[in-house]
Amino acid sequence: MEPVMFRVDDQPPSNHASIQPSTTALLQSLHELRQLMRQGNCVQIPETLKPHPSYRQSAENLLAYLCLRRRDIRSLQNQLAELGLSSLAGCEAYCLSAVENVTAALQSLTGEALSDDTPAAPGLASGRAHLRLHTEALLGPTGDDRAVRIMVTLPEQAANDAAMVRDFLAQGMNCARINCAHGNADSWSRMIDHVRSGADELGRNCKVMMDLAGPKLRTGDIAHDTAVLKIKPERDRCGRVTRPARVWLTAQATEVRSDMPAVQSPWIEVPAKWLANLRSGDTLKLRDARGAKRVLNVVEHTPGGCWAELEKTVYLTSGLKLKVKRETKREAGKKQAQTKITAVPKSESFIELRVGESLVLQRNGIGHQAQHDDKGEISAPACVVCDVPELYRDARVGQPIWFDDGKIGGRIEAVNYEKLEIGIEHIVHASGRAKLRCAKGINLPETDLQLAALTDEDLRALEFAVAHADVVELSFANTVEDVQALAGHLRRLGRDDLGVVLKIETRKGFENLPAMLLAGMQFEGFGVMIARGDLAVESGFERLAEVQEEILCLCEAAHVPVIWATQVLETLAKKGAPSRAEITDAAMGVRAECVMLNKGPHVLDAIRTLDDLLRRMQGHHVKNRGMMRCLSVAKEPSGLVAAHPT
Incomplete structure (x- = not known):
């Protein structure tokens, strides 16, 4: 069947006789489309489908809509628009009624008899009400x-x-x-x-x-390197110190509480007896982790600890010596009290990766940085942990794998039941390097994870x-x-009336959405969330806009509320x-x-x-x-009033 095409420069038809030959094929297409939608057999309906009474009409509309979208009807839409009729755009909530209405309008335009006595499908008002x-x-x-x-x-x-x-x-x-x-x-x-x-x-x-939370794959713990605390003062454009750095000295860092200054400021732990003898005005001398000489000035002493300030950048680790110096006659000639730093805050552990390097994802153990030999070459690749056994069972060589919301990507090069070997191919940062930390998401968009x-x-x-x-x-x-499975647990717990939202965040979930919508209609309170974080990684960022558009359309056809x-x-x-x-x-x-x-x-x-x-x-x-609400223009064109006087 050849579609009838209209050009922008065609002369508009002046009577039914000139319309009739041009619309015969168009009407035939609409009749076939309507019949297909009335049958509603374009998809396999779950055998267990038992929609809540409020969703019965919605299930019928979704099935009809799936039949409508089985075909590419863009040419038909253009032809309808050329005739000044509805192009069926935005008909999701009442799709069968929309097709029947435009068919009847075209029949009226051509003079074709309206002989069909099939009951009318629910219209726009009904779809919106549902x-x-x-x-x-x-x-x-x-x-x-x-x-x-x-x-x-x-x-x-x-x-x-x-x-x-x-x-x-x-x-x-x-x-x-x-x-x-x-x-x-x-x-x-x-x-x-x-x-x-x-x-x-x-x-x-x-x-x-x-x-x-669901079965989200995440990276596990990563071994800590030696904790190093870097503290630096604020400087202006010329490098002059505008505000000295401050550090909190405490004897109870292992019991840091929300009401302690250390929560918001750098801190170091020192012995309690030594700390108790400090006073405002004391000077603390040390050599930092680089061997650089540094001075801390005690500016405030409290029962819980001391504040000290410094005007040069310092790198502190546990074990560094601190020596007290007091410029008073009474203290002159006395041996200066000294101690060692017992602890500094542990920085968040990470693994640094570069494009072209290898990464091992393993089931047990703890993650760690790559190991290097005496020449600086990598002798053992970096490693992260994920303890989900299905990951190692279902993954296949050649499949892509992504970490941390798509910031790091690679491809699986070897698989066994205990680990995956991955070649890093993609890093978002322009430097080609990235830090992978613990508790970051893992996505395998082409892996059929069971x-x-x-x-x-x-x-x-x-x-x-x-x-x-x-x-x-x-x-x-x-x-x-x-x-x-969720419905079964809700029945077991006596709350099958609880509202349910399905979060669509994988390619598999998107592909199975029509069937899941029909299954979810058993709940009176039912909705869908477009979880665009994982969904973007799973479907590809370039496809996210298209995917979320299709989810919106399917859910509107099912009269199911959506959470963006x-x-x-x-x-x-x-x-x-x-x-x-x-x-x-x-x-x-x-x-x-x-x-x-x-x-x-x-x-x-x-x-x-x-x-x-x-x-x-x-x-x-x-x-x-x-919708065509009144335009919020700042000023109407000057010729508008003259051209269209009231």
Whole structure:
């Protein structure tokens, strides 16, 4: 069947006779497409599909939409637009009705008889009503004139700071997210208490969401090198000292508490008896780790320790000698008291990697730097640890592997049940070098990892969640079996009414999304999170925009609410000022039902900014449809009034 093509310079048809020959093939295409969608058999439906009553019509619409998107209909869309009819763009929520309506319009235009007595499919209003119903079932009502909810990941301080949580709520937080990878039942309980009491005080609705950590692959512990503390003063452009460096001398570094100055400042540990004899005005002499002579001036003595200042950069390690010097007549000629530094803060361990080097990922042990021979050549490659056995069972030679959110990439060169040998091929930093630390993510986008979505730790957290939370988020949801496993545990715990969010963060999860949507419709409160961090690494950064677009479309067709997540206003939350790109990204979150912010020292500013952005943008976008609100132009063209007088 040859599609009918229209050129921009074609003369518009003037009557039915001239339209008829041009639209016959177009009408035939629409009839075939409508029949295909009515059958709804383009995908395999899970045998266990038993949608909640509120999702039955949504399941039918999703199946019809999958049939619609099985074909490339861009040529058909262009032809419909040329005739001034709906191009079917933005029809996700009511796709069958949209096709039937445009078919009927074209039949009316051509004079073809409307003989079909098939019941009409639910229309746009019905699709929007279903999505609104499902969104409120999962996320609750917004309580204000902003349609898109704001979710905030609570920092650990929220367990001890009720005022912080109340401020989040006052600025517009609608959902409070607790990351179960951090904290424990005690801190989670206090966070939830603060959310509930703050919401009651302000008269706001706020859902508590608990994010199960899932089977995320991470690097393990790395051996510590000799701890070295570098302290340097502040200098101006010319190198003159503008503020001396300060260091806290303490006898109890192993018991550092949140109320001690050492938490925010460099510290060194010294013997208690020696420290007790220090006084303000004392001078401490030493040779630092390089052998350079340095002087520390004691400027303040307290019962808990001493403050000392210096005006030259110093490198301190445990074992270095400190010698007291006092310029008084009484002390003159006396032997100066001396001691040794007993401890300095341990710096965060890391492995330094370069492009072209090798890295061993092993199941047991502890990570370490590469070993070098007397000539400086690498005699043994660097090593990191990950104790997940399925990784070594399922990985294959030639497959790519990424670390730390895609900052370091390589390819697997050898595999056995205890280790992988990896050749480093990609490092983000321009220097070609990168530091790999412990607890960093590992992604294998082409490896079919057979990992259960629920770990033992997740099941323990789930027992807490069913008693205290409103919604549970399933990380690394990859298959229908993962969804059914969660449903089974919720039934066992007597909370099959708990809201469920599937986090899509792998290629496998994206590919299985249609089936998982159908399986997830058994929950009354059900949603999807686009977890763009891992998803970008898994699918490729260049494909992320396309992937998130398809997820948005599929979820709208299923009338399932979407949470837009990862790095939203991240620079603003962490540093206090947003980048231009992230403002645009956050604004496009209006196409979802909820936007998630991660923690940071300036997250309150991020909530305010996001609230303002979403309010502004909801007049321009409703899901996948652009809206034509009045333009906010500064000044109308001068000829506009004359050309179009009122």
